[in-house]
Amino acid sequence: MAMIELRQLSKAYGAVTALSNLDLSVPEGCLYGLLGPNGAGKTTTLRILATLLAPDGGSVQVDGVDALKHPREVRRLLGYVAQEVAIDKILSGRELLQLQGDLYHLNRADRDHRIDDLIDRLGMEPWIDRRCGTYSGGMRRRLDLAAGLLHRPRLLVLDEPTVGLDIESRSAIWQLLNQLVEAGTSVLLSSHYLEEIEALADRMAIIDAGAVIAEGTPTDLKQRLGGDRVTLRVREFSDAKEAALVRSVLEPVEGVRQVVINRAQGFSLNLVIEGESVIERLRHSLEGAGLPVFALAQSRPSLDDVYLQATGRTLMDAELAIAGQRDLKQEKRQSMR
Amino acid sequence: MTSPLPPMPPSANSPGALAELTQETLALTRRLFLQLVRRPSTLVAGVLQPLIWLILFGALFANAPEGLLPGGMSYGRFLGAGVIVFTAFSGALNAGLPVMFDREFGFLNRLLVAPLRSRSSIVLSSVIYITALSLVQSLAIMITASLLGYGWPGAAGLVLVMATLLLLVFAVTALSLGLAFALPGHIELIAVIFVANLPLLFASTALAPLSFMPAWLGWLAALNPLTFAIEPIRAAYSGPLDLSAVLLEAPYGNLTGKTCLLVLLVLTIGLFLLIRPLLNRKLS
Numbered sequence: 001m002a003m004i005e006l007r008q009l010s011k012a013y014g015a016v017t018a019l020s021n022l023d024l025s026v027p028e029g030c031l032y033g034l035l036g037p038n039g040a041g042k043t044t045t046l047r048i049l050a051t052l053l054a055p056d057g058g059s060v061q062v063d064g065v066d067a068l069k070h071p072r073e074v075r076r077l078l079g080y081v082a083q084e085v086a087i088d089k090i091l092s093g094r095e096l097l098q099l100q101g102d103l104y105h106l107n108r109a110d111r112d113h114r115i116d117d118l119i120d121r122l123g124m125e126p127w128i129d130r131r132c133g134t135y136s137g138g139m140r141r142r143l144d145l146a147a148g149l150l151h152r153p154r155l156l157v158l159d160e161p162t163v164g165l166d167i168e169s170r171s172a173i174w175q176l177l178n179q180l181v182e183a184g185t186s187v188l189l190s191s192h193y194l195e196e197i198e199a200l201a202d203r204m205a206i207i208d209a210g211a212v213i214a215e216g217t218p219t220d221l222k223q224r225l226g227g228d229r230v231t232l233r234v235r236e237f238s239d240a241k242e243a244a245l246v247r248s249v250l251e252p253v254e255g256v257r258q259v260v261i262n263r264a265q266g267f268s269l270n271l272v273i274e275g276e277s278v279i280e281r282l283r284h285s286l287e288g289a290g291l292p293v294f295a296l297a298q299s300r301p302s303l304d305d306v307y308l309q310a311t312g313r314t315l316m317d318a319e320l321a322i323a324g325q326r327d328l329k330q331e332k333r334q335s336m337r
Numbered sequence: 338m339t340s341p342l343p344p345m346p347p348s349a350n351s352p353g354a355l356a357e358l359t360q361e362t363l364a365l366t367r368r369l370f371l372q373l374v375r376r377p378s379t380l381v382a383g384v385l386q387p388l389i390w391l392i393l394f395g396a397l398f399a400n401a402p403e404g405l406l407p408g409g410m411s412y413g414r415f416l417g418a419g420v421i422v423f424t425a426f427s428g429a430l431n432a433g434l435p436v437m438f439d440r441e442f443g444f445l446n447r448l449l450v451a452p453l454r455s456r457s458s459i460v461l462s463s464v465i466y467i468t469a470l471s472l473v474q475s476l477a478i479m480i481t482a483s484l485l486g487y488g489w490p491g492a493a494g495l496v497l498v499m500a501t502l503l504l505l506v507f508a509v510t511a512l513s514l515g516l517a518f519a520l521p522g523h524i525e526l527i528a529v530i531f532v533a534n535l536p537l538l539f540a541s542t543a544l545a546p547l548s549f550m551p552a553w554l555g556w557l558a559a560l561n562p563l564t565f566a567i568e569p570i571r572a573a574y575s576g577p578l579d580l581s582a583v584l585l586e587a588p589y590g591n592l593t594g595k596t597c598l599l600v601l602l603v604l605t606i607g608l609f610l611l612i613r614p615l616l617n618r619k620l621s
Contacts, residue, residue: 050450075452086443090372102364103451105357121342131375147447152345183343336440 001064003028003155003186004049009058011044011210018044019055019210026188026203028063031181033201033218034190035303037318041210042190043083046159049188050080063154076104079153081144083160089133093124093143096132097150104151111150118146121179123172138169145173149180156180158189162196174200194303194315206310208318214310222301227257227274229305231265233295234286238267242291249289253282273298357454365448365462369435373470379431380470384477387424391416391482394544407546408575417482418571419543421475422563425502426537428471429509430530432463433517437526440517449620456620464510471506472499487574494573497580497594504601505566508608515612518619542567547585559587562604565597 004026011019019041026032034042047053048060051071060067067074087096094115101111119128122142127135135143141161148156161177162170177200181187191197197204198218206214206221214221234246243261246269250259255275262268273279283293307315352360373380391413398412406415436459439445448459479498483489490498513530520526538544540554541563547555558564568584572594580594 052446052449072452075450080450082443082446084443086447088368088372088444090375091368095368095371099364099368100447100451102360103448103453105352105360105452105454107352117342149342152342154344180342185342185344336443 001028002026002061003063004032004188005059005061006045006049007059007061009045009048009055009060011041011048011053011055017210019048019058021058022207022211024205024212024215026186028186029181029184030202031177031187031189031200033197033204034188034207035192035194035197035204035307035315036190036207037192037315037322039322040207040318042192042207043159044210045207046080046157046188046190049157050078050082051075052080076151077154079148079151079156081141081148081156081158081161083163087132087135087140087143090131092131093128093135093139093146094119096143097147100147100150106151114150114152115146118149121176122146136166137164138166141165142169142172145176153185155186155188158187160190160192162191162193192315192319194307198303206307208311214306218303221306222303225301225305227272227301229299229301230271230273230279231262231268231295231297232271232282232293233266233268234291235294236266240267243267243269245289246286246291249285249291250282253278253285256282354454358458361451361453362458362461362465365458366465369462369466372435373466380474383424383428383470383474386427387420387474387478388481390423391420391478391485394420395485395487407548410575411487413482413485414487414574415546415571416544417479417487418567418574419538419541420482421478421498421570422502422505422541422566423538423543424478425471425475425506426509426563426566427530427534428474429467429506430513430533432467432510433513433515433526434523434530435466436463436514436517437520437523441522457616459620460514460616463514464507467510468503468506472502475502490570490573491578493578497573497578498570501566501569501598501601504598504605505562508562508601508605511605511608511612515608515615518612518615537561537563542571542585547587552588556588559585559589559592562601565592565600565604568592569594569597 002025004024006022006024009019009022022041022045024045034045036042044053048055049062049067051067051074054068062074063077065073065077091099097115097118098111101115106114119125122145124139124142124146127139132140132143145158145161148158161173165173177187177189181202189200201218203217204215204221205212216224232246234242238246240261240263247259247261250256250269250271255273255278257272257274259269259271262270273282279296279298286293304314311318395413395416401412403409406412436445439448445459449456453459479489516526516529520529540557541561542558543563547558550558564585572578572582572584580598582593583591584594584597585592
């Protein structure tokens with residue numbers, strides 16, 4: 001059964017469309033990644049899931065519960081870690097967790113036990129009794145993750161959990177997320193870091209302009225693009241003439257396509273190969289033509305290639321394009337109650 | 338390596354609705370008090386300001402001719418009731434500030450993501466906090482006033498003082514919480530508080546009796562909710578408790594202690610009813 005079912009979700013902020021008929025199905029027990037540039041609608045989707053925002057249209061089901069009709073039940077089974085961490089500077093981390101535990105109606109002994117456990121897991125012991133106002137970004141994020149986990153939710157929703165974090169905090173969070181999924185929690189996280197989704201997600205969706213444009217396991221998505229990326233040289237520094245010759249040898253080989261001469265890399269050749277033992281055939285042909293392979297690097301297509309294929313631009317270009325159009329002040333006002 | 342964290346069924350140990358409501362309200366109230374204890378400047382300022390009023394303003398008219406004030410009261414004793422009410426009033430007027438900051442910094446969202454039994458607990462915790470704070474401040478003023486020789490109400494009088502202050506604090510807290518959700522930010526809220534504070538004090542019987550005022554100001558003062566709180570407290574200070582005695586000869590008729598309390602009660606209930614739809618909308 002699906003842990004999350006979003007159907008035809010739409011949301012507009014005034015004239016700006018944030019979501020347009022977004023469909024998403026997140027299976028139970030997996031770590032699901034939502035990839036997309038800033039402003040693609042990731043945060044809006046997660047805020048709707050967390051019952052903080054009502055969609056203009058569409059349906060939201062979490063673990064079979066209609067989130068629009070029974071928001072309180074959904075709040076019980078969902079943990080939400082927002083992007084901008086709202087903490088109370090005056091309280092200590094422990095006091096904040098105690099407050100959180102009381103808001104989820106844990107009994108006191110249970111609450112304190114779980115708090116100790118999370119302090120241990122997230123390495124918060126040295127600073128948890130200091131006031132939150134003194135925390136670094138990584139500390140705050142870890143504290144907020146602990147707060148989201150305190151009631152042991154069946155579904156954890158994280159909005160860009162590691163953006164701007166130091167490596168230590170990031171790996172602590174990644175490790176915990178993996179443990180959680182192993183123990184049976186479903187996790188949905190948004191990110192605009194390809195490598196984060198690559199490293200963590202069992203399944204993923206690419207969101208662009210408020211709709212899902214590709215969905216599957218990262219491996220699937222990359223395989224669907226087809227083929228491996230190969231870089232090949234017949235000598236360290238070749239020339240145009242030799243490269244053209246190599247290309248003419250390679251192009252007829254079965255399973256080879258998109259052969260491109262890369263002038264910038266000393267006239268090496270970039271190509272896509274698909275099928276069984278293409279490399280052997282390709283080596284054989286080149287040897288037959290008296291051009292033995294000097295170096296060959298083979299790589300799987302990356303998620304960046306997937307994103308490029310789906311949207312026609314790289315993630316970086318999308319970020320830059322959107323950065324110019326956003327009104328952050330306006331967005332903050334919209335998130336205020 | 339620590340053991341994994343299994344998710345728990347949501348209803349593992351669900352206590353009753355009332356227990357849940359109590360738990361969340363107490364937790365939210367505790368947070369407000371922790372903030373107060375660690376950042377006591379609001380409390381200190383809230384006690385100091387009325388003390389300065391009492392001492393400086395009291396001294397200003399210390400040499401006023403005797404018999405000028407109703408019942409031959411000294412000015413300090415006359416002023417005492419006004420300052421007590423003003424303290425409770427300005428304390429309660431600030432009730433919306435913490436809520437406003439929570440809205441602005443997004444802490445409110447953290448509360449709204451949690452499965453609160455009722456979101457009234459957010460409002461309720463503010464009411465409890467502000468009420469306790471205002472009463473403590475008022476008590477501090479009353480004790481100081483008595484040390485200055487301005488008197489002390491008897492046991493029955495003290496009950497009346499507390500009841501009157503409670504009604505006023507509830508009403509003003511409701512107003513302030515309503516503003517905290519209606520206004521766009523804390524700058525606007527502070528502006529409203531700033532503008533409301535002193536004029537309401539001047540246009541009441543806190544500093545001078547109605548007989549000193551021109552007719553138009555007398556009308557304003559006789560309609561001002563602060564006056565309805567000041568007069569019963571002043572009466573409690575000046576003699577045996579009689580709620581049916583006429584306390585104020587307003588331009589529109591005589592006001593007894595009972596009428597004053599009734600007006601405050603109606604005002605409180607009215608304000609809560611008025612802000613309810615707003616709170617429901619903002620917290621839904």
